Amino acid sequence: MTSLLAAWTVHACDRHEARSVDAHLRTCETCRAEVRVLSTAAEGLARSDAQPSKSIRDKVLAVAGRQPVPSYAQAYAAAVSALNALLHELDAHQWTGVVAHDQWSVLDLVIHLTATDNLVADKLGLHVHPAVAPDADPDSRTEVLLAMPRKRDRAWPGWREQAHAICNELVTRPLPADLMVSRAFETWIHARDIALVTQKNLPPPPPAHMHTIADFAARLLPHAAECRRVVRPGNVVRLVLSGNGGGIWSLPLGEPDLGVTVEMTMDVTEYCLLMGGRREPRAVDVMIRGDVELGYDLLDAGPTLAPR
Numbered sequence: 001m002t003s004l005l006a007a008w009t010v011h012a013c014d015r016h017e018a019r020s021v022d023a024h025l026r027t028c029e030t031c032r033a034e035v036r037v038l039s040t041a042a043e044g045l046a047r048s049d050a051q052p053s054k055s056i057r058d059k060v061l062a063v064a065g066r067q068p069v070p071s072y073a074q075a076y077a078a079a080v081s082a083l084n085a086l087l088h089e090l091d092a093h094q095w096t097g098v099v100a101h102d103q104w105s106v107l108d109l110v111i112h113l114t115a116t117d118n119l120v121a122d123k124l125g126l127h128v129h130p131a132v133a134p135d136a137d138p139d140s141r142t143e144v145l146l147a148m149p150r151k152r153d154r155a156w157p158g159w160r161e162q163a164h165a166i167c168n169e170l171v172t173r174p175l176p177a178d179l180m181v182s183r184a185f186e187t188w189i190h191a192r193d194i195a196l197v198t199q200k201n202l203p204p205p206p207p208a209h210m211h212t213i214a215d216f217a218a219r220l221l222p223h224a225a226e227c228r229r230v231v232r233p234g235n236v237v238r239l240v241l242s243g244n245g246g247g248i249w250s251l252p253l254g255e256p257d258l259g260v261t262v263e264m265t266m267d268v269t270e271y272c273l274l275m276g277g278r279r280e281p282r283a284v285d286v287m288i289r290g291d292v293e294l295g296y297d298l299l300d301a302g303p304t305l306a307p308r
Helices: 002-009 015-025 029-044 054-064 071-088 092-096 106-123 138-146 152-169 177-198 207-227 268-275 292-305
Strands: 236-242 247-252 260-267 287-290
Touching (some): 029 071, 071 177, 106 177, 177 207, 177 268, 207 292, 236 268, 260 268
16 A cells, blocks of 8 residues: 555546545554655655655655646646645544635535536546536536535545546646646635634645746736726736745736836735635735835735635
């Protein structure tokens, strides 16, 4: 069994192998500890300055090439691994705890993630039960699954196996990159929700993955502003996100491009939490230069497109 742990960590097990590992991990603390070490090493390999031990590095790299996840889906695969490791840490009673932001239980939240991933699986031609309606969206699909009988011992493996199947299928059937980044964003946000309510430690995404999520969240800002009708044609916002995974973005708010009129500087994680609806716009630590009024209007607009 231990020979499969590294493969399981990087989604390189087939469905039958994954089920065997999942069942074993429920009863073996030694292997759960090994998985935590391997997960940390796998995330560390995404950073150029990481130097895991040679034995751990060899274990991870030995299986990483079996079924490589496309680069645009690596943040999603890592978010799935992080959430799955977190769920392994929960006691049975913690699955019924209410996640404050959503007013759902942990179990309901896993079902919601399953429902939204159903839409991705359906696009890939994977088997989904019950079948996805042609006009389904995340909310309507979630209602369908929440209305069905549900238990932790079925919902958790169902979510995980579907996520693994999506990662495996993407090797040969690509999807739009932003679709998978959005799934990474939501999976991380909800994993963090669960960690907070269960008082568990959830490390932040590796810098490369955080940058991928931040880039997606940055490009959402003009769309959120348009939805809230705070766009002033010709204005350009300069977004400076500090910290691991941060960067600088120049975001036009419409035509013509009249140059930067406002600059907003804040921590990259705080910005992503704002865009994910987990921060109050007027309470975030931000430095605004230029058109301050526009800056605060943009902060207010940010969570408009936040995932459920």
